[in-house]
Amino acid sequence: NAGVMQNPRHLVRRRGQEARLRCSPMKGHSHVYWYRQLPEEGLKFMVYLQKENIIDESGMPKERFSAEFPKEGPSILRIQQVVRGDSAAYFCASSPRQASGNTIYFGEGSWLTVV
């Protein structure tokens, strides 16, 4: 699936714990996007990052959620004090710096279950 690596694939957390989801973009890609998919729904945009910069976080919940894409290493989506409603699939996508519209590739997703 085009080389975007997400881990873990499955994560179980108790209410109140923290969840950290990681995304390594495809080689040569400098744009990273995070999406959330609730059961029986389509994907919803959360945040768009470039290296060391958050470009658009209009889809991020105001509290408990944060994202980063450091100079070195993967992008991290962090959810603090998880609640049952955070249970969802979280997808990362990446694209190259200079891109046409059809070069957005998705990872295989991380499934978060809050118990």
Place this chain on the structure above:
Amino acid sequence: AQKITQTQPGMFVQEKEAVTLDCTYDTSDPSYGLFWYKQPSSGEMIFLIYQGSYDQQNATEGRYSLNFQKARKSANLVISASQLGDSAMYFCAMSLNNQAGTALIFGKGTTLSVSS
């Protein structure tokens, strides 16, 4: 506001038949891109086909073709000669400005079931 609408929650088709999955979109931006993704039961998102708003011809990729009707703001996916492995959820999505660096807006999806 930009919006993607997929009105068919589920579609059923027999092997070797063609099927059309509907997608309509709403945007006031003249430059945009339209995507179709397949999500099998294993969960990954698989890119199928892309159409830019200024592309003159309808996109085709193997058994997939995109019936792009700009005036109607529709971008239906046509799958020819359906196979059992085509059973999955299908999502239509739109990007703005026909560039990477912008978010995709997704429809709610259509579940396709292919029977033998």
